[in-house]
Amino acid sequence: MSKAQQKDWSGKKVFTTGEAAQVCKVSQQTIIRCFDSGRLNGFRVPGSRFRRIPREELMRFMLANEIPLVVLESLLKRILVVDDDPEIASLMHDVFGDDGRFEVRVVHTGYDAGIETERFRPHLIVLDYMLPDINGDIVCQRVRENEGLKGTRVLCVSGVIEASEVEGLMDSGADGFMKKPFDLCELIERVEVLLDMKQRSAG
16 A cells, blocks of 8 residues: 555645645656646745645646545545525534534535535535525536536435425436425435445444
8 A cells, every 4th residue: 555545635735746746646746847837736835946735726636637536535424515594504514513424514505506516526415405596406407517526416405395396406416305394313314325324323
């Protein structure tokens, strides 16, 4: 097993060119050339020649060059909550965050969902159907059209939706639907099923 695989990179936010080389399994000079040519973006440390590469940019570079992200992956499942109701969004953030198996981020519009999905690469999106700017089915369609998000699951939630609209959501690429208000334990169970996680032991 390589040093890059042995080291836990999951929590690192900014990489040196040497670290990026280890993760990508290429030479440091290759990373430096890509940086200097603009293929790999980052910044220089003020007053020095040292280059630094933000995590999101390194992930973008790896995806663009078909380099597996497994070395960077955390053991935590990433969940993006998209809901314009601050109380519900905060509640779901706390429920998933307190569980200990998830890394959670929250946004409140479809537009922000698109940006954060690209940046965060969630394993699962918990998506409110009625957003202030666009409906959930449009968000689903955009996720499904993105080749880099083929593994992302989408669980839609709504308190005001007709049966025909639920069918439309599923046709747009949603993997499941829950009607608000829902039991939080049931929400966790649905997430576990969608992410193919082992059930927690009782007690």
